[in-house]
Amino acid sequence: MKSVWSDFERSLSFNSLEGDFKTNTLIIGGGIAGILCSHFLRSAGIDCAVVESNRIFSGVTENTTAKISIQHGLIFQRVLHSFGEEKAKLFLKAHQKALTEYEKLFEKISCDYEKKDSFVYSLTDRRKIEKEIEALDRLGLKADFLEEVDLPLKIKGAVRIKNQGQFHPLKFAMGISEDLLIFENTKVLELKKNKAVTNRGEIFFENLIVATHFPIFNKHGLYPLKMFQHRSYVVALEAKKNVNGIYVDEDEKGLSFRNYKDFLILGGGAHRTGKSGGGWRELEAFAEKNFPEAEISYRWAAQDCMTLDGVSYIGQYSKNTPNVYVTTGFNKWGFTSAMVSALLLSDLISGKESPFSSIFSPSRTMLRPQLAVNTFESLLGLLTPTVPRCPHLGCALKYNKEEHSWDCSCHGSRFSEEGKLLDSPSTADLKKKPKK
Ligand SMILES: Cc1cc2nc3c(=O)[nH]c(=O)nc-3n(C[C@H](O)[C@H](O)[C@H](O)COP(=O)(O)OP(=O)(O)OC[C@H]3O[C@@H](n4cnc5c(N)ncnc54)[C@H](O)[C@@H]3O)c2cc1C
CATH class of the missing domain: 3.30.9.10 (D-Amino Acid Oxidase, subunit A, domain 2)
Structure with missing residues (x-):
């Protein structure tokens, strides 16, 4: 099982972290979101580095269909209804700007x-x-x-x-990453105050961007709900x-x-x-x-x-984490959304206001019908008494016959038949190979 993009031979690879390191802004995750954030921060003169547990663009971004559009399904009537005209205009403007930024990059990057x-x-x-x-x-x-x-x-x-x-997402990846500071095969295991503990050393930072697709830190932000x-x-x-x-x-x-x-x-x-x-x-x-x-x-x-509302979560990870930012929830429209996050977060980290902060704020209201569905699914997963259980928050895993994997319907972590982690938000493998 591999995507049409994967046959492309990568011209770049990046060393792993060796020992401890210090940077102004650490970005966890080298998918489209993390890499674009790094590109814009560097362009704004901010010292930053990306840590990627595997190779860059090897997560969802390698398995996308790579259409770039501001048209995320029938999103505009939904945003207009839920957020009102003023914010819906901002939402449109943010994605139009994202498209224009790509067009500028495509003049230089052959992809x-x-x-x-x-x-x-x-x-x-x-x-x-x-x-x-x-x-x-x-x-x-x-x-x-x-x-x-x-x-x-x-x-x-x-x-x-x-x-x-x-x-072509991987061709784009090679072009955009050339000048960036990236540590591949370096996994963040734990977060402490202004410090990330990885499997290869510790990284000290002033600001942190969590661009791990599904945010991996559960203590703040209520992302599992x-x-x-x-x-x-x-x-x-x-x-x-x-x-x-x-x-x-x-x-x-x-x-x-x-x-x-x-x-x-x-x-x-x-x-x-x-x-x-x-x-x-x-x-x-x-x-x-x-x-x-x-x-x-x-x-x-x-x-x-x-x-919950079809709009990405881009901004401060939670109200209690002032120097920690997140970019996630792209609703299968990751390219313009990742570009919006790069523009928005590079503004915030540079100390500027972003015109788009309020519409994408991760702390906006959760009172949407989808919250009831997510809560129900989480309770169902937690109360179903079967094994194996997901190491993320303990929900029951279900065997997926088509892909031969163990999948969690609460938050979407997936594991191979051997119990190896395939998809986050879990950060750990299963303790032992599950029995079918
Ligand atoms: C089938 C499909 C088709 C799609 N088609 C389109 C499309 O046509 N157009 C569009 O705009 N969008 C599309 N999307 C959506 C888009 O592909 C995604 O939204 C986007 O790729 C997500 O990017 P990301 O950077 O958030 O995640 P990822 O690409 O998954 O990057 C996250 C990275 O974080 C790393 N990571 C995770 N945990 C850690 C850790 N602890 N330490 C270090 N690194 C870590 C992972 O290894 C991964 O590389 C599609 C999605 C799907 C599923």
């Missing part, structure tokens, strides 16, 4: 970037699409309604935003079908599409981690029906953190 129109379609509900166009109109962005798109699907409607994009993880499956087909854009279904269980070279990249089969869903079977059935001649050359899966 198969192509400008593409972005589409969100509905198979069932025309009105939802119309409402998104109305919401965008209120926020001052012109979007188009389409009756048909270049996909083998009968849709009720689609909203198009022009001039978004797609790229504020987020859950949603798993998606992807195949790359040698379909030679040009879909002329980047597409997602408005239904989070629906399909997504883009091209990369001769491949059609098809995503879907999604479900809450630890639960069942369509998986690769659903994608294979779609491919078989619509592209019967096409070989499946790559198949992979990954998961992302979903927030």
Whole structure:
């Protein structure tokens, strides 16, 4: 199981930490979020370093589909409804700025970037699409309604935003990381006041950014209640079908599409981690029906953190941790969100105000319907009396037949059949190999 990006041979690797070290800002996690934060902090003249337990971009970012869009599903009507017009305008502006920053970087970094129109379609509900166009109109962005798109699907409607994009994440990683101070194969094990204890030495810092995908420190911030993880499956087909854009279904269980070279990249089969869903079977059935001649050359899966209100958590980790920041909860739209976090956090750490702080604040209200679902799932996981248990917070793990792993439906940690950690927020392996 590997992504279409993984065949790319990396031109850079970074040494591990050797002994103790001191920096102004320590960033834990070398995915798109941590690396972009480091790039912008360095550009602002701030001394910083990234620690990555594996290799950079080897986490979710290596298993993405790498579409860059401000159109995170039907997000604008949702943000307008939950946050009001003023904040919704800021949300739009933040992501537009993120896109512009990428475009500047793509002029210097060669990473198969192509400008593409972005589409969100509905198979069932025309009105939802119309409402998104109305919401965008209120926020001052012109979007188009389409009756048909270049996909083998009968849709009720689609909203198009022009001039978004797609790229190759690992090629981008090599270009953006060249000048950064990064320690690979260095895992943070424990956090103390202004000090991170790693498996290779201690790092002293003034400021800390936690960019570990799911935040790994449980003591503050209530992230296990504020987020859950949603798993998606992807195949790359040698379909030679040009879909002329980047597409997602408005239904989070629906399909997504883009091209990369001769491949059609098809995503879907999604479900809450630890639960069942369509998986690769659903994608294979779609491919078989619509592209019967096409070989499946790559198949992979990954998961992302979903927030209570569809907006990322970017800012101070919690009210009680003044020099500790977080960037997480990208709701499967990590590229513009990671760029927003780099802009916002580099401003805060440079001592400036950020116009976007309030909308992304991790301390904003938790009173959203999803909180009840997360609480219920956590209680269910805790009270289910089966073994094995997750080392993160003790929930029951469920065997995932499709991927041969043990998965936690509370917070999304995953383990191999041998009990090795595959996905955070757990930071530890299982103590022994679980019995099926
Ligand atoms: C199937 C799928 C498709 C997607 N497609 C898109 C898309 O088309 N467009 C889009 O915008 N978004 C997409 N996303 C979302 C996007 O890929 C993610 O939001 C983004 O990659 C997350 O980046 P990250 O830096 O937060 O996490 P990661 O890339 O997982 O980076 C976190 C890093 O932290 C490291 N780490 C963790 N703990 C420690 C520790 N204790 N010490 C040191 N290092 C540590 C990990 O090793 C990891 O490398 C998709 C998501 C999925 C699941």
